Amino acid sequence: MNHRRSPEPLLWLLFSSGGMAAALMVPILLFLFGIAIPLDWFDPSYDHLSAVLHNWITRLILFGLSALALFHWAHRFRYTLYDGLQLKRYGTPIAALCYGGAVAGSVIAAALLLTI
Amino acid sequence: MTASTGRSYRRPIALFWWLSRRSYLLFVLRELSAVFVAWFVVYLLLLVNAIGDGAPSYARFVDWSGSSWVLVLNLIALAFVLLHVVTWFGLAPRAMVVRLRGHRIPPPQIVAAHYLAWLLLSAIVAWVVLR
Structure with missing residues:
Protein backbone atom coordinates (compact mmCIF):
# COMPACT_ATOMS: atom_id res chain seq x y z
CA MET A 1 0.00 0.00 0.00
CA ASN A 2 1.21 3.43 -0.88
CA HIS A 3 0.25 5.77 1.91
CA ARG A 4 2.12 8.79 0.65
CA ARG A 5 -0.50 9.77 -1.88
CA SER A 6 -3.53 9.07 0.24
CA PRO A 7 -6.08 11.88 0.01
CA GLU A 8 -7.49 10.96 3.44
CA PRO A 9 -5.65 13.65 5.49
CA LEU A 10 -6.95 16.40 3.19
CA LEU A 11 -10.47 14.96 3.24
CA TRP A 12 -10.36 14.71 7.01
CA LEU A 13 -9.16 18.31 7.29
CA LEU A 14 -12.07 19.47 5.11
CA PHE A 15 -14.44 17.33 7.19
CA SER A 16 -13.26 18.79 10.43
CA SER A 17 -13.14 22.43 9.25
CA GLY A 18 -16.64 21.93 7.86
CA GLY A 19 -17.82 20.44 11.15
CA MET A 20 -16.54 23.47 13.03
CA ALA A 21 -17.95 26.00 10.53
CA ALA A 22 -21.33 24.24 10.56
CA ALA A 23 -21.46 24.06 14.36
CA LEU A 24 -20.65 27.76 14.73
CA MET A 25 -22.82 29.21 11.95
CA VAL A 26 -25.65 26.90 10.92
CA PRO A 27 -27.84 26.99 14.08
CA ILE A 28 -28.34 30.77 14.09
CA LEU A 29 -28.82 31.01 10.31
CA LEU A 30 -31.25 28.09 10.27
CA PHE A 31 -33.14 29.51 13.24
CA LEU A 32 -33.45 32.98 11.66
CA PHE A 33 -34.21 32.08 8.05
CA GLY A 34 -35.82 28.68 8.55
CA ILE A 35 -38.03 29.37 11.57
CA ALA A 36 -38.11 32.92 12.95
CA ILE A 37 -38.58 34.86 9.69
CA PRO A 38 -41.08 32.36 8.14
CA LEU A 39 -43.14 32.57 11.37
CA ASP A 40 -42.99 36.38 11.21
CA TRP A 41 -41.18 36.79 14.53
CA PHE A 42 -38.78 39.06 12.66
CA ASP A 43 -39.23 40.79 9.35
CA PRO A 44 -35.97 42.32 8.08
CA SER A 45 -36.55 44.49 5.01
CA TYR A 46 -35.65 43.17 1.58
CA ASP A 47 -33.39 46.14 0.92
CA HIS A 48 -31.39 45.46 4.06
CA LEU A 49 -30.95 41.74 3.29
CA SER A 50 -30.01 42.53 -0.28
CA ALA A 51 -27.41 45.06 0.88
CA VAL A 52 -25.93 42.57 3.35
CA LEU A 53 -25.79 39.86 0.68
CA HIS A 54 -24.12 42.14 -1.86
CA ASN A 55 -21.29 42.88 0.53
CA TRP A 56 -18.32 40.82 -0.70
CA ILE A 57 -17.39 39.76 2.87
CA THR A 58 -20.84 38.17 3.30
CA ARG A 59 -20.49 36.36 -0.01
CA LEU A 60 -17.02 35.08 0.87
CA ILE A 61 -18.24 33.80 4.25
CA LEU A 62 -21.31 32.16 2.72
CA PHE A 63 -19.17 30.49 0.06
CA GLY A 64 -16.70 29.18 2.64
CA LEU A 65 -19.51 27.94 4.87
CA SER A 66 -21.32 26.23 1.97
CA ALA A 67 -18.25 24.50 0.55
CA LEU A 68 -16.87 23.34 3.92
CA ALA A 69 -20.29 22.19 5.15
CA LEU A 70 -20.74 20.15 1.96
CA PHE A 71 -17.37 18.44 2.41
CA HIS A 72 -18.30 17.78 6.03
CA TRP A 73 -21.50 16.12 4.79
CA ALA A 74 -19.65 14.14 2.11
CA HIS A 75 -17.18 12.64 4.56
CA ARG A 76 -19.71 11.73 7.24
CA PHE A 77 -22.28 10.42 4.81
CA ARG A 78 -19.66 8.26 3.12
CA TYR A 79 -18.80 6.55 6.39
CA THR A 80 -22.45 6.33 7.45
CA LEU A 81 -23.14 4.35 4.30
CA TYR A 82 -20.01 2.23 4.83
CA ASP A 83 -20.76 1.35 8.44
CA GLY A 84 -24.45 1.98 8.98
CA LEU A 85 -25.60 0.04 5.95
CA GLN A 86 -22.44 -2.03 5.46
CA LEU A 87 -21.86 -0.89 1.90
CA LYS A 88 -18.08 -0.85 2.05
CA ARG A 89 -17.86 -3.11 -1.00
CA TYR A 90 -19.24 -0.18 -3.03
CA GLY A 91 -16.59 2.12 -1.55
CA THR A 92 -15.36 3.70 -4.77
CA PRO A 93 -18.71 4.75 -6.28
CA ILE A 94 -19.95 5.96 -2.89
CA ALA A 95 -16.85 8.11 -2.35
CA ALA A 96 -17.11 9.46 -5.91
CA LEU A 97 -20.77 10.35 -5.39
CA CYS A 98 -20.20 12.02 -2.00
CA TYR A 99 -17.12 14.10 -2.81
CA GLY A 100 -18.34 14.69 -6.37
CA GLY A 101 -21.58 16.05 -4.91
CA ALA A 102 -19.62 18.34 -2.59
CA VAL A 103 -17.50 19.64 -5.49
CA ALA A 104 -20.60 20.20 -7.65
CA GLY A 105 -22.41 21.98 -4.81
CA SER A 106 -19.39 24.21 -4.16
CA VAL A 107 -19.20 25.16 -7.85
CA ILE A 108 -22.94 26.00 -7.86
CA ALA A 109 -22.51 28.07 -4.68
CA ALA A 110 -19.55 29.97 -6.19
CA ALA A 111 -21.39 30.64 -9.46
CA LEU A 112 -24.49 31.84 -7.60
CA LEU A 113 -22.63 34.07 -5.17
CA LEU A 114 -20.52 35.60 -7.96
CA THR A 115 -23.46 36.39 -10.25
CA ILE A 116 -26.16 37.73 -7.90
CA MET B 1 -25.30 -18.96 3.30
CA HIS B 84 -24.01 18.11 15.97
CA VAL B 85 -23.02 21.22 17.97
CA VAL B 86 -23.16 19.43 21.34
CA THR B 87 -21.26 16.35 20.16
CA TRP B 88 -18.73 18.39 18.15
CA PHE B 89 -17.86 20.79 20.97
CA GLY B 90 -17.86 17.86 23.42
CA LEU B 91 -15.14 16.12 21.40
CA ALA B 92 -13.07 19.26 20.88
CA PRO B 93 -10.78 18.75 23.94
CA ARG B 94 -9.84 15.33 22.59
CA ALA B 95 -8.97 16.78 19.20
CA MET B 96 -6.88 19.66 20.54
CA VAL B 97 -4.50 19.93 23.44
CA VAL B 98 -3.91 23.58 24.23
CA ARG B 99 -0.98 24.60 26.41
CA LEU B 100 -0.57 27.98 28.02
CA ARG B 101 2.77 28.75 29.71
CA GLY B 102 3.52 25.04 29.98
CA HIS B 103 0.20 24.12 31.57
CA ARG B 104 -2.39 22.10 29.75
CA ILE B 105 -5.73 23.92 29.60
CA PRO B 106 -8.33 21.63 31.23
CA PRO B 107 -10.89 20.07 28.83
CA PRO B 108 -13.98 21.77 30.39
CA GLN B 109 -12.43 25.16 29.66
CA ILE B 110 -11.84 24.22 26.04
CA VAL B 111 -15.49 23.17 25.69
CA ALA B 112 -16.60 26.39 27.39
CA ALA B 113 -14.46 28.45 25.01
CA HIS B 114 -16.20 26.82 22.05
CA TYR B 115 -19.64 27.63 23.42
CA LEU B 116 -18.53 31.19 24.11
CA ALA B 117 -17.29 31.61 20.53
CA TRP B 118 -20.57 30.08 19.34
CA LEU B 119 -22.70 32.54 21.32
CA LEU B 120 -20.60 35.48 20.21
CA LEU B 121 -20.75 34.54 16.51
CA SER B 122 -24.50 33.83 16.73
CA ALA B 123 -25.06 37.27 18.27
CA ILE B 124 -23.01 38.92 15.51
CA VAL B 125 -24.93 37.07 12.77
CA ALA B 126 -28.29 37.97 14.36
CA TRP B 127 -27.21 41.60 14.65
CA VAL B 128 -26.07 41.78 11.00
CA VAL B 129 -29.31 40.18 9.74
CA LEU B 130 -31.80 42.01 11.96
CA ARG B 131 -30.32 45.43 12.65
Missing part, protein backbone atom coordinates in the same frame (compact mmCIF):
# COMPACT_ATOMS: atom_id res chain seq x y z
CA THR B 2 -22.37 -19.75 1.07
CA ALA B 3 -19.50 -21.65 2.59
CA SER B 4 -16.48 -19.54 3.36
CA THR B 5 -13.56 -20.38 1.13
CA GLY B 6 -11.28 -17.70 2.52
CA ARG B 7 -8.75 -17.89 5.26
CA SER B 8 -10.62 -15.67 7.61
CA TYR B 9 -14.04 -15.83 9.17
CA ARG B 10 -16.01 -12.71 9.76
CA ARG B 11 -18.89 -12.80 12.13
CA PRO B 12 -21.93 -11.56 10.23
CA ILE B 13 -23.28 -8.23 11.49
CA ALA B 14 -26.98 -7.47 11.45
CA LEU B 15 -27.88 -4.69 9.00
CA PHE B 16 -29.48 -2.60 11.72
CA TRP B 17 -26.79 -3.26 14.34
CA TRP B 18 -27.01 0.36 15.45
CA LEU B 19 -30.55 -0.15 16.80
CA SER B 20 -29.35 -2.60 19.45
CA ARG B 21 -27.92 -0.06 21.89
CA ARG B 22 -28.72 3.50 22.84
CA SER B 23 -25.11 4.62 22.39
CA TYR B 24 -25.00 3.07 18.89
CA LEU B 25 -28.24 4.81 17.97
CA LEU B 26 -26.91 8.15 19.22
CA PHE B 27 -23.79 7.59 17.12
CA VAL B 28 -25.84 7.00 13.97
CA LEU B 29 -28.09 10.02 14.73
CA ARG B 30 -24.96 12.14 15.14
CA GLU B 31 -23.65 10.93 11.77
CA LEU B 32 -27.03 11.62 10.17
CA SER B 33 -26.84 15.25 11.32
CA ALA B 34 -24.59 15.77 8.29
CA VAL B 35 -27.57 15.13 5.99
CA PHE B 36 -29.34 18.08 7.59
CA VAL B 37 -26.22 20.21 7.30
CA ALA B 38 -26.34 19.47 3.55
CA TRP B 39 -30.06 20.38 3.49
CA PHE B 40 -29.18 23.69 5.14
CA VAL B 41 -26.70 24.47 2.33
CA VAL B 42 -29.43 23.77 -0.27
CA TYR B 43 -31.85 25.99 1.66
CA LEU B 44 -29.25 28.75 2.03
CA LEU B 45 -28.49 28.74 -1.70
CA LEU B 46 -32.23 28.92 -2.51
CA LEU B 47 -32.47 31.93 -0.17
CA VAL B 48 -29.43 33.60 -1.77
CA ASN B 49 -30.91 32.99 -5.21
CA ALA B 50 -34.27 34.47 -4.15
CA ILE B 51 -32.69 37.61 -2.66
CA GLY B 52 -30.54 37.99 -5.78
CA ASP B 53 -33.65 37.80 -8.00
CA GLY B 54 -35.40 40.77 -6.39
CA ALA B 55 -38.03 41.65 -3.80
CA PRO B 56 -40.97 39.66 -5.31
CA SER B 57 -38.81 36.55 -5.52
CA TYR B 58 -37.73 36.94 -1.89
CA ALA B 59 -41.37 37.39 -0.81
CA ARG B 60 -42.23 34.14 -2.61
CA PHE B 61 -39.35 32.39 -0.81
CA VAL B 62 -40.60 33.57 2.59
CA ASP B 63 -44.12 32.33 1.72
CA TRP B 64 -42.73 28.96 0.70
CA SER B 65 -40.53 28.71 3.79
CA GLY B 66 -43.65 29.29 5.92
CA SER B 67 -45.46 26.27 4.46
CA SER B 68 -45.87 23.58 7.09
CA TRP B 69 -43.65 20.88 5.56
CA VAL B 70 -40.71 23.25 5.08
CA LEU B 71 -41.12 24.51 8.66
CA VAL B 72 -41.25 20.96 10.05
CA LEU B 73 -38.22 19.97 7.98
CA ASN B 74 -36.30 23.00 9.26
CA LEU B 75 -37.28 22.26 12.87
CA ILE B 76 -36.02 18.68 12.53
CA ALA B 77 -32.90 19.98 10.81
CA LEU B 78 -32.29 22.45 13.67
CA ALA B 79 -32.60 19.63 16.24
CA PHE B 80 -30.04 17.53 14.34
CA VAL B 81 -27.71 20.49 13.90
CA LEU B 82 -27.87 21.17 17.66
CA LEU B 83 -26.98 17.51 18.27
Whole structure:
Protein backbone atom coordinates (compact mmCIF):
# COMPACT_ATOMS: atom_id res chain seq x y z
CA MET A 1 0.00 0.00 0.00
CA ASN A 2 1.21 3.43 -0.88
CA HIS A 3 0.25 5.77 1.91
CA ARG A 4 2.12 8.79 0.65
CA ARG A 5 -0.50 9.77 -1.88
CA SER A 6 -3.53 9.07 0.24
CA PRO A 7 -6.08 11.88 0.01
CA GLU A 8 -7.49 10.96 3.44
CA PRO A 9 -5.65 13.65 5.49
CA LEU A 10 -6.95 16.40 3.19
CA LEU A 11 -10.47 14.96 3.24
CA TRP A 12 -10.36 14.71 7.01
CA LEU A 13 -9.16 18.31 7.29
CA LEU A 14 -12.07 19.47 5.11
CA PHE A 15 -14.44 17.33 7.19
CA SER A 16 -13.26 18.79 10.43
CA SER A 17 -13.14 22.43 9.25
CA GLY A 18 -16.64 21.93 7.86
CA GLY A 19 -17.82 20.44 11.15
CA MET A 20 -16.54 23.47 13.03
CA ALA A 21 -17.95 26.00 10.53
CA ALA A 22 -21.33 24.24 10.56
CA ALA A 23 -21.46 24.06 14.36
CA LEU A 24 -20.65 27.76 14.73
CA MET A 25 -22.82 29.21 11.95
CA VAL A 26 -25.65 26.90 10.92
CA PRO A 27 -27.84 26.99 14.08
CA ILE A 28 -28.34 30.77 14.09
CA LEU A 29 -28.82 31.01 10.31
CA LEU A 30 -31.25 28.09 10.27
CA PHE A 31 -33.14 29.51 13.24
CA LEU A 32 -33.45 32.98 11.66
CA PHE A 33 -34.21 32.08 8.05
CA GLY A 34 -35.82 28.68 8.55
CA ILE A 35 -38.03 29.37 11.57
CA ALA A 36 -38.11 32.92 12.95
CA ILE A 37 -38.58 34.86 9.69
CA PRO A 38 -41.08 32.36 8.14
CA LEU A 39 -43.14 32.57 11.37
CA ASP A 40 -42.99 36.38 11.21
CA TRP A 41 -41.18 36.79 14.53
CA PHE A 42 -38.78 39.06 12.66
CA ASP A 43 -39.23 40.79 9.35
CA PRO A 44 -35.97 42.32 8.08
CA SER A 45 -36.55 44.49 5.01
CA TYR A 46 -35.65 43.17 1.58
CA ASP A 47 -33.39 46.14 0.92
CA HIS A 48 -31.39 45.46 4.06
CA LEU A 49 -30.95 41.74 3.29
CA SER A 50 -30.01 42.53 -0.28
CA ALA A 51 -27.41 45.06 0.88
CA VAL A 52 -25.93 42.57 3.35
CA LEU A 53 -25.79 39.86 0.68
CA HIS A 54 -24.12 42.14 -1.86
CA ASN A 55 -21.29 42.88 0.53
CA TRP A 56 -18.32 40.82 -0.70
CA ILE A 57 -17.39 39.76 2.87
CA THR A 58 -20.84 38.17 3.30
CA ARG A 59 -20.49 36.36 -0.01
CA LEU A 60 -17.02 35.08 0.87
CA ILE A 61 -18.24 33.80 4.25
CA LEU A 62 -21.31 32.16 2.72
CA PHE A 63 -19.17 30.49 0.06
CA GLY A 64 -16.70 29.18 2.64
CA LEU A 65 -19.51 27.94 4.87
CA SER A 66 -21.32 26.23 1.97
CA ALA A 67 -18.25 24.50 0.55
CA LEU A 68 -16.87 23.34 3.92
CA ALA A 69 -20.29 22.19 5.15
CA LEU A 70 -20.74 20.15 1.96
CA PHE A 71 -17.37 18.44 2.41
CA HIS A 72 -18.30 17.78 6.03
CA TRP A 73 -21.50 16.12 4.79
CA ALA A 74 -19.65 14.14 2.11
CA HIS A 75 -17.18 12.64 4.56
CA ARG A 76 -19.71 11.73 7.24
CA PHE A 77 -22.28 10.42 4.81
CA ARG A 78 -19.66 8.26 3.12
CA TYR A 79 -18.80 6.55 6.39
CA THR A 80 -22.45 6.33 7.45
CA LEU A 81 -23.14 4.35 4.30
CA TYR A 82 -20.01 2.23 4.83
CA ASP A 83 -20.76 1.35 8.44
CA GLY A 84 -24.45 1.98 8.98
CA LEU A 85 -25.60 0.04 5.95
CA GLN A 86 -22.44 -2.03 5.46
CA LEU A 87 -21.86 -0.89 1.90
CA LYS A 88 -18.08 -0.85 2.05
CA ARG A 89 -17.86 -3.11 -1.00
CA TYR A 90 -19.24 -0.18 -3.03
CA GLY A 91 -16.59 2.12 -1.55
CA THR A 92 -15.36 3.70 -4.77
CA PRO A 93 -18.71 4.75 -6.28
CA ILE A 94 -19.95 5.96 -2.89
CA ALA A 95 -16.85 8.11 -2.35
CA ALA A 96 -17.11 9.46 -5.91
CA LEU A 97 -20.77 10.35 -5.39
CA CYS A 98 -20.20 12.02 -2.00
CA TYR A 99 -17.12 14.10 -2.81
CA GLY A 100 -18.34 14.69 -6.37
CA GLY A 101 -21.58 16.05 -4.91
CA ALA A 102 -19.62 18.34 -2.59
CA VAL A 103 -17.50 19.64 -5.49
CA ALA A 104 -20.60 20.20 -7.65
CA GLY A 105 -22.41 21.98 -4.81
CA SER A 106 -19.39 24.21 -4.16
CA VAL A 107 -19.20 25.16 -7.85
CA ILE A 108 -22.94 26.00 -7.86
CA ALA A 109 -22.51 28.07 -4.68
CA ALA A 110 -19.55 29.97 -6.19
CA ALA A 111 -21.39 30.64 -9.46
CA LEU A 112 -24.49 31.84 -7.60
CA LEU A 113 -22.63 34.07 -5.17
CA LEU A 114 -20.52 35.60 -7.96
CA THR A 115 -23.46 36.39 -10.25
CA ILE A 116 -26.16 37.73 -7.90
CA MET B 1 -25.30 -18.96 3.30
CA THR B 2 -22.37 -19.75 1.07
CA ALA B 3 -19.50 -21.65 2.59
CA SER B 4 -16.48 -19.54 3.36
CA THR B 5 -13.56 -20.38 1.13
CA GLY B 6 -11.28 -17.70 2.52
CA ARG B 7 -8.75 -17.89 5.26
CA SER B 8 -10.62 -15.67 7.61
CA TYR B 9 -14.04 -15.83 9.17
CA ARG B 10 -16.01 -12.71 9.76
CA ARG B 11 -18.89 -12.80 12.13
CA PRO B 12 -21.93 -11.56 10.23
CA ILE B 13 -23.28 -8.23 11.49
CA ALA B 14 -26.98 -7.47 11.45
CA LEU B 15 -27.88 -4.69 9.00
CA PHE B 16 -29.48 -2.60 11.72
CA TRP B 17 -26.79 -3.26 14.34
CA TRP B 18 -27.01 0.36 15.45
CA LEU B 19 -30.55 -0.15 16.80
CA SER B 20 -29.35 -2.60 19.45
CA ARG B 21 -27.92 -0.06 21.89
CA ARG B 22 -28.72 3.50 22.84
CA SER B 23 -25.11 4.62 22.39
CA TYR B 24 -25.00 3.07 18.89
CA LEU B 25 -28.24 4.81 17.97
CA LEU B 26 -26.91 8.15 19.22
CA PHE B 27 -23.79 7.59 17.12
CA VAL B 28 -25.84 7.00 13.97
CA LEU B 29 -28.09 10.02 14.73
CA ARG B 30 -24.96 12.14 15.14
CA GLU B 31 -23.65 10.93 11.77
CA LEU B 32 -27.03 11.62 10.17
CA SER B 33 -26.84 15.25 11.32
CA ALA B 34 -24.59 15.77 8.29
CA VAL B 35 -27.57 15.13 5.99
CA PHE B 36 -29.34 18.08 7.59
CA VAL B 37 -26.22 20.21 7.30
CA ALA B 38 -26.34 19.47 3.55
CA TRP B 39 -30.06 20.38 3.49
CA PHE B 40 -29.18 23.69 5.14
CA VAL B 41 -26.70 24.47 2.33
CA VAL B 42 -29.43 23.77 -0.27
CA TYR B 43 -31.85 25.99 1.66
CA LEU B 44 -29.25 28.75 2.03
CA LEU B 45 -28.49 28.74 -1.70
CA LEU B 46 -32.23 28.92 -2.51
CA LEU B 47 -32.47 31.93 -0.17
CA VAL B 48 -29.43 33.60 -1.77
CA ASN B 49 -30.91 32.99 -5.21
CA ALA B 50 -34.27 34.47 -4.15
CA ILE B 51 -32.69 37.61 -2.66
CA GLY B 52 -30.54 37.99 -5.78
CA ASP B 53 -33.65 37.80 -8.00
CA GLY B 54 -35.40 40.77 -6.39
CA ALA B 55 -38.03 41.65 -3.80
CA PRO B 56 -40.97 39.66 -5.31
CA SER B 57 -38.81 36.55 -5.52
CA TYR B 58 -37.73 36.94 -1.89
CA ALA B 59 -41.37 37.39 -0.81
CA ARG B 60 -42.23 34.14 -2.61
CA PHE B 61 -39.35 32.39 -0.81
CA VAL B 62 -40.60 33.57 2.59
CA ASP B 63 -44.12 32.33 1.72
CA TRP B 64 -42.73 28.96 0.70
CA SER B 65 -40.53 28.71 3.79
CA GLY B 66 -43.65 29.29 5.92
CA SER B 67 -45.46 26.27 4.46
CA SER B 68 -45.87 23.58 7.09
CA TRP B 69 -43.65 20.88 5.56
CA VAL B 70 -40.71 23.25 5.08
CA LEU B 71 -41.12 24.51 8.66
CA VAL B 72 -41.25 20.96 10.05
CA LEU B 73 -38.22 19.97 7.98
CA ASN B 74 -36.30 23.00 9.26
CA LEU B 75 -37.28 22.26 12.87
CA ILE B 76 -36.02 18.68 12.53
CA ALA B 77 -32.90 19.98 10.81
CA LEU B 78 -32.29 22.45 13.67
CA ALA B 79 -32.60 19.63 16.24
CA PHE B 80 -30.04 17.53 14.34
CA VAL B 81 -27.71 20.49 13.90
CA LEU B 82 -27.87 21.17 17.66
CA LEU B 83 -26.98 17.51 18.27
CA HIS B 84 -24.01 18.11 15.97
CA VAL B 85 -23.02 21.22 17.97
CA VAL B 86 -23.16 19.43 21.34
CA THR B 87 -21.26 16.35 20.16
CA TRP B 88 -18.73 18.39 18.15
CA PHE B 89 -17.86 20.79 20.97
CA GLY B 90 -17.86 17.86 23.42
CA LEU B 91 -15.14 16.12 21.40
CA ALA B 92 -13.07 19.26 20.88
CA PRO B 93 -10.78 18.75 23.94
CA ARG B 94 -9.84 15.33 22.59
CA ALA B 95 -8.97 16.78 19.20
CA MET B 96 -6.88 19.66 20.54
CA VAL B 97 -4.50 19.93 23.44
CA VAL B 98 -3.91 23.58 24.23
CA ARG B 99 -0.98 24.60 26.41
CA LEU B 100 -0.57 27.98 28.02
CA ARG B 101 2.77 28.75 29.71
CA GLY B 102 3.52 25.04 29.98
CA HIS B 103 0.20 24.12 31.57
CA ARG B 104 -2.39 22.10 29.75
CA ILE B 105 -5.73 23.92 29.60
CA PRO B 106 -8.33 21.63 31.23
CA PRO B 107 -10.89 20.07 28.83
CA PRO B 108 -13.98 21.77 30.39
CA GLN B 109 -12.43 25.16 29.66
CA ILE B 110 -11.84 24.22 26.04
CA VAL B 111 -15.49 23.17 25.69
CA ALA B 112 -16.60 26.39 27.39
CA ALA B 113 -14.46 28.45 25.01
CA HIS B 114 -16.20 26.82 22.05
CA TYR B 115 -19.64 27.63 23.42
CA LEU B 116 -18.53 31.19 24.11
CA ALA B 117 -17.29 31.61 20.53
CA TRP B 118 -20.57 30.08 19.34
CA LEU B 119 -22.70 32.54 21.32
CA LEU B 120 -20.60 35.48 20.21
CA LEU B 121 -20.75 34.54 16.51
CA SER B 122 -24.50 33.83 16.73
CA ALA B 123 -25.06 37.27 18.27
CA ILE B 124 -23.01 38.92 15.51
CA VAL B 125 -24.93 37.07 12.77
CA ALA B 126 -28.29 37.97 14.36
CA TRP B 127 -27.21 41.60 14.65
CA VAL B 128 -26.07 41.78 11.00
CA VAL B 129 -29.31 40.18 9.74
CA LEU B 130 -31.80 42.01 11.96
CA ARG B 131 -30.32 45.43 12.65
